[in-house]
Amino acid sequence: MKKIVLWMDSIVAIFFLSVAAIMYYESSRIYTGDGFAMDPASYPMLIISIILLLALLLLVGGIRNNLRKTPINQASEENDEGSAIVEEVSPNYKNPLKMILLLIAFGFGLGYLGFIVSTLVMIIVGTLMLGYRSYVRMTIGAIVVTLVVYFGFSYLLLVKFPSGLLF
Amino acid sequence: MSGLELYAQGIPYVFTPDVLLYLLIGVLAGVVVGSLPGLSATMAVAVMTPLTFSMDTIPALALLLGTYCAALFGGSISAILVNIPGTPGAVMTTLDGYPMNQRGEAGRALGLATVGSVLGGLVSVIILMVAAPPIASLALKFSAQEYFSLALFGVSMMAYVSSGSLVKGLLSGMIGLLLATVGTDPTTGSLRFTFGVTELLSGFSLLSVMIGLFGLTEVLISTERIVTGKKIKPQLSKMLPSFSTLFKHKGTIVRSAFVGTIVGAAPAAGGTIASIISYGLEKRLSKHPEKFGTGIPEGILAPETANNASTGGSMIPMMTLGIPGDAVTAILIGALLIHGLQPGPMLFTQQPHIVSSIFLLMALANILFLFIGLAGAKLISKLLNVHPGMLYPIIALLCIVGTYAAQSMLFDVIVLLVFGILGYILNKVGIPAAPMVLGLILGPIVESSFRRSLIMDNGNLMTFFTRPISAFFLILTIFILISPLLGKLKTYIIKKIFNKEVTV
Numbered sequence: 085m086k087k088i089v090l091w092m093d094s095i096v097a098i099f100f101l102s103v104a105a106i107m108y109y110e111s112s113r114i115y116t117g118d119g120f121a122m123d124p125a126s127y128p129m130l131i132i133s134i135i136l137l138l139a140l141l142l143l144v145g146g147i148r149n150n151l152r153k154t155p156i157n158q159a160s161e162e163n164d165e166g167s168a169i170v171e172e173v174s175p176n177y178k179n180p181l182k183m184i185l186l187l188i189a190f191g192f193g194l195g196y197l198g199f200i201v202s203t204l205v206m207i208i209v210g211t212l213m214l215g216y217r218s219y220v221r222m223t224i225g226a227i228v229v230t231l232v233v234y235f236g237f238s239y240l241l242l243v244k245f246p247s248g249l250l251f
Numbered sequence: 252m253s254g255l256e257l258y259a260q261g262i263p264y265v266f267t268p269d270v271l272l273y274l275l276i277g278v279l280a281g282v283v284v285g286s287l288p289g290l291s292a293t294m295a296v297a298v299m300t301p302l303t304f305s306m307d308t309i310p311a312l313a314l315l316l317g318t319y320c321a322a323l324f325g326g327s328i329s330a331i332l333v334n335i336p337g338t339p340g341a342v343m344t345t346l347d348g349y350p351m352n353q354r355g356e357a358g359r360a361l362g363l364a365t366v367g368s369v370l371g372g373l374v375s376v377i378i379l380m381v382a383a384p385p386i387a388s389l390a391l392k393f394s395a396q397e398y399f400s401l402a403l404f405g406v407s408m409m410a411y412v413s414s415g416s417l418v419k420g421l422l423s424g425m426i427g428l429l430l431a432t433v434g435t436d437p438t439t440g441s442l443r444f445t446f447g448v449t450e451l452l453s454g455f456s457l458l459s460v461m462i463g464l465f466g467l468t469e470v471l472i473s474t475e476r477i478v479t480g481k482k483i484k485p486q487l488s489k490m491l492p493s494f495s496t497l498f499k500h501k502g503t504i505v506r507s508a509f510v511g512t513i514v515g516a517a518p519a520a521g522g523t524i525a526s527i528i529s530y531g532l533e534k535r536l537s538k539h540p541e542k543f544g545t546g547i548p549e550g551i552l553a554p555e556t557a558n559n560a561s562t563g564g565s566m567i568p569m570m571t572l573g574i575p576g577d578a579v580t581a582i583l584i585g586a587l588l589i590h591g592l593q594p595g596p597m598l599f600t601q602q603p604h605i606v607s608s609i610f611l612l613m614a615l616a617n618i619l620f621l622f623i624g625l626a627g628a629k630l631i632s633k634l635l636n637v638h639p640g641m642l643y644p645i646i647a648l649l650c651i652v653g654t655y656a657a658q659s660m661l662f663d664v665i666v667l668l669v670f671g672i673l674g675y676i677l678n679k680v681g682i683p684a685a686p687m688v689l690g691l692i693l694g695p696i697v698e699s700s701f702r703r704s705l706i707m708d709n710g711n712l713m714t715f716f717t718r719p720i721s722a723f724f725l726i727l728t729i730f731i732l733i734s735p736l737l738g739k740l741k742t743y744i745i746k747k748i749f750n751k752e753v754t755v
Binding site for chain 1: 302304305416418419421422425426428429432436438439441442443444467470471472474475476477638639640641643644645647648649651652655656659661664665668671672675680681682698701702703705706710
């Protein structure tokens with residue numbers, strides 16, 4: 085894991101180089117050769133070329149920075165990172181991942197279960213996931229927020245929400 | 252149109268019950284959201300934007316500007332009460348605000364922050380009212396070359412001031428410019444990068460991308476650290492500072508107001524940078540710099556005044572040139588575009604009542620949060636006891652519903668989720684999202700101006716350097732891009748000449 089973090093810039097650079105290459109190929113398919121100003125592909129190709137250059141700079145910079153680091157330098161950096169900032173709470177990377185999965189499930193749920201049921205479930209599951217344990221307050225809060233948002237958007241802003249199997 | 256006529260145009264539009272009500276709602280929402288750590292003014296305005304779709308333009312502006320001005324102030328509440336800045340611009344306020352709270356003077360600290368913010372905001376609105384019309388008149392003479400250079404300068408500047416390396420910032424900006432090309436080419440009608448997806452014919456929904464990158468991403472980042480501490484019960488008495496106190500620190504207030512306005516007017520610089528510069532300046536000018544950080548009034552007045560003064564400053568380039576002064580005004584540009592308005596000098600000639608309304612709304616917003624900030628501090632402090640686990644799913648819900656409400660298309664929600672996840676990943680790898688959003692907003696201007704310039708001058712690239720204003724901004728852009736190299740060159744030369752190790 086530490087190695088991935090160390091080489092992160094290089095990994096990101098390679099990713100952007102790949103994406104830029106694909107986009108450049110896509111641009112070439114619409115290239116008409118009518119001159120820069122009139123050709124729909126020339127401007128995107130110019131931007132993609134700049135992205136390629138920047139990604140290369142990032143890659144070179146990333147490789148150079150990692151090659152410069154000796155084991156002593158790496159160790160002292162790790163110690164500095166440890167002592168520089170005292171964090172009260174360590175980051176929990178599982179929470180964002182859980183939220184992403186929950187929101188994707190919510191998106192699917194909207195079409196099958198309808199807005200009200202999906203929203204109720206999303207708020208309750210999300211709140212539990214993030215550590216809130218007052219079940220009564222959570223349930224009341226979820227119901228209130230769902231109804232306020234539903235009626236507020238439906239009747240005041242005239243938004244038609246997708247309906248599902250229930251409502 | 253004379254200055255006074257311009258300022259009066261908005262009066263019949265602004266002083267109506269519905270506009271004032273939306274302004275009040277915006278200010279309330281801004282103070283509440285700004286005071287909650289993990290949420291920002293940018294997110295607040297981004298989430299509010301879709302709520303304005305069914306509104307007329309001026310009520311929509313009332314809601315958004317009220318939220319903008321108040322959210323920057325709201326960050327000081329949690330900064331003072333729990334030593335956690337509610338918004339990035341309140342970071343410096345924690346240095347003296349929390350120590351003052353610990354002495355049992357939380358009310359005094361909040362009062363100073365509130366009044367400082369109000370005064371800074373009002374001064375910046377006055378400067379905006381005075382400076383904007385002549386700049387707009389000058390901008391009317393701009394041609395395609397100037398707009399291209401200016402837009403490019405804006406994206407570069409945003410990349411420069413964003414966190415992380417300049418290369419990463421520029422990468423983000425360029426990706427934004429590329430994303431702006433998705434859809435139908437306005438000149439030839441050709442389809443670009445749609446990959447057969449019908450919904451992409453008109454490109455990415457600006458709103459979905461903005462809310463994804465500024466709203467959902469921040470929610471995801473905030474869920475990494477769910478902090479629940481002991482309940483706070485602040486001592487909030489004697490909040491309003493006396494006139495003698497304010498008069499004693501008039502130098503700090505005036506200097507900070509001007510610093511904030513000027514820094515805010517620089518494209519891409521915003522309240523955070525303004526508050527840091529102002530705090531540093533006051534500490535340097537103080538006869539007792541060692542007292543900064545112990546809970547002195549200047550330590551609160553300087554950053555808070557500058558932070559809110561940046562609001563008027565940021566609106567100057569946005570309104571006169573269509574270039575945002577910070578991330579929030581980038582979203583405001585998006586909101587104006589959604590309402591069919593094109594920010595820039597033509598706004599002053601074609602819709603002066605909109606310009607005048609913006610001036611009046613910002614002034615009123617600053618006056619409103621004086622009362623709300625002082626009167627509502629106790630209630631707002633209770634919000635800091637709400638478990639974040641309850642808040643974040645609700646904010647995510649508002650992001651999704653707000654995005655869906657725009658066009659009732661589930662595809663927009665998909666774009667929101669994609670960019671929310673992308674924004675989170677970019678944050679983890681150190682690539683800032685703000686330049687990408689700015690690139691997406693300014694992309695159409697950059698491309699159309701670039702191509703039009705070449706058409707006008709038969710493909711001659713030197714056209715951008717033969718016009719003085721265009722050349723000025725391009726040279727400034729080049730200077731920004733090579734500034735890291737210049738720094739290294741300076742270090743190298745000093746090392747060679749003086750045979751010294753120099754750290755920059």
